[in-house]
Amino acid sequence: MLYPKLPIAVMCLAMATACSKKVKNQTQGDYIAAVLSEDAVPASRTLPTRPEGGFVEGKGANLDPEEAEQRRNKNMVEPIVFGTSVAGITMNTRYSEAMQTLVYYSSNQSADFYQEHIAVIWGAGADPVPGLIVVLDGYAGKLKLPDPYGEVSIGQPMAGRIGSINDVRSFMLTIGAAFEGQPSTYDCEKSLTCQFNEDASSYQLDFRRGGVYLNKTADLPIGLIYFSQPQRFFAPLVDPILHNLSIGGLTFQTRRTTAEARLGPPVDERPEGGIVFTYYDRFNFAVAWGQDTTPSAFKAVGKYEGPQNFGGTIGSRKIGDSFANVTAPASDTTGKNLLLALDRALNQRAANYDCSIVNGEVQATCQATIVDDNPNDNIAPRLLLVIDRSVYSFTMDASRTWLSVGMREP
Known part of the structure; x- marks a missing residue:
């Protein structure tokens, strides 16, 4: 169990699922113009609907029903002492002791559920202490x-x-x-x-x-x-975004061990468009690690705080900023005008240079694409601009809000 990933486990336990599916996130950004997964986390009850289906024989004591009820009723009104104790156990209570205190209900993946309306993921060892305790709906203590x-x-x-x-x-x-x-x-x-x-x-x-x-x-x-168990938090990334070269202070030569010493441990992993991205920085920065433990791609999304200097009259911008003043969105219905403006600024082109067609040939490294993953999913279409080895994502509305940027290795 990796304790730094506990907040992810918390949400999984709250829904009593294995968390094998991910919520589709409009702001997660794009590495390439790929259709994102349609998987979503289904709503479910806090506790399994079939207790016997998750019951592990021999794991919970076979208590007399009256004793079980008395124990449960006593435990579930115990005060909650934050980070310390709940339902008669603490973060230092050994597994063997807890099984003599709590009323076992069932198990789901690595979690044990108890009738007191708590769930526990146990640490390592023959007689471990909790790595995580989640107080669920129905617990009466304050x-x-x-x-x-x-x-x-x-x-x-x-x-x-x-x-x-x-x-x-x-x-x-x-x-x-x-x-x-x-x-x-x-x-x-x-x-x-x-x-x-x-x-x-x-x-x-x-x-x-x-x-x-x-x-x-x-x-x-x-x-x-x-x-x-004690968690460590890391300051948000403010490193500048360098076109085709770097995000989050990482380059395509940065080793994973070096990166995570500064970024902290990952908060999630998500398969997207055939690539597995590892997320950091409160889900605002993601890396696709190659087999040699250097990045094959990375991207900034959501509320990434580092700026990018586009040069020219565009200047420095952050994700979440509007680019409506760069071109007239109402007339730029394909996004090509914004594409050309960014390419000219980033690559110091002439004012009339068209990167999308060179010597009469369409260039795969300079394209504007409108993506609408599913017209019925209430997620607005996005504009994807491929410029060299980078993909910039914007809203298609009048604000032309910058959503994300991703880069792939040379």
């Missing part, structure tokens, strides 16, 4: 937070206490200081003891010894709480 938040529980609506969605980060900083035993002026984000993430369904507030996830609905309920 977590005491610093003022003004008070005591909370799983499913607790937080909108009235946090204020609004815009205050979620402030909520993270306040409770992050308390979790670290620091004064309220302590900034856990700058100190790299907490990290703010989000996806389409939740705000993910990860701390050094666990996390608190809020569902993205109007009342901002607490979706789950998890504990982990």
Whole structure:
């Protein structure tokens, strides 16, 4: 079990799936003009619908039903002490002891589920301690937070206490200081003891010894709480993007061990267009590692913070910026005008140079393509611009928002 990948495991456990499928993400970017996977994570119950299907013979004690009920009812109202204890066990409780404390329910892949509404992924060894504990919907114990938040529980609506969605980060900083035993002026984000993430369904507030996830609905309920062995967070990448050469401080000669010493461990791996990308930097930077452990491709997506200097009148831009002022989007219906403008700026071409056709031949290294993976999936079409060994992705709307850039090895 790789503890640095725990937030991924958290979401898997919350859905009680093997997490073999990935959510299609509009902002994940493109390495080539390939159709992205249509797989999606299905909604499912918190616990298996057939307990006997996941029950491992001999793993859970065959308790008398009355004893099991008494034990479960006692454990599931125990206070949640963040990163330390829940349901009568701690992060230092040995497996053998936990099986005498909790009421076993079933197993799903590497996780054990208990009737107290918690799940545990155990560490290594003959009698391990937990690597991860997830507190699931149905657990009745409360977590005491610093003022003004008070005591909370799983499913607790937080909108009235946090204020609004815009205050979620402030909520993270306040409770992050308390979790670290620091004064309220302590900034856990700058100190790299907490990290703010989000996806389409939740705000993910990860701390050094666990996390608190809020569902993205109007009342901002607490979706789950998890504990982990100590996690290490890394500062976001701000390295400049260099056309055809480098992203995230990596070149095509950088070894994986060298890169991960600075990037930290990967947060996910995703097959995309026949290539497996390994994600870093809060899912904002991805690398396709070759067999020689150097990159065969890499890309910046999402909220990657490093700038790229396009040169000319375009200047320095970041992913998420609009390129509407480079060309007139309304008349540039194919994207070719933006393609030529970027090529001329990046490669210092003449003002009338057309990279898409040279000596009467169409150039595969200078093309504009509109991609609409599935017209019925509510994801807007994207404009892909191939320039040399790089692919730039933009929205096709009037904003011409820059979505991603990917590069392949020479």
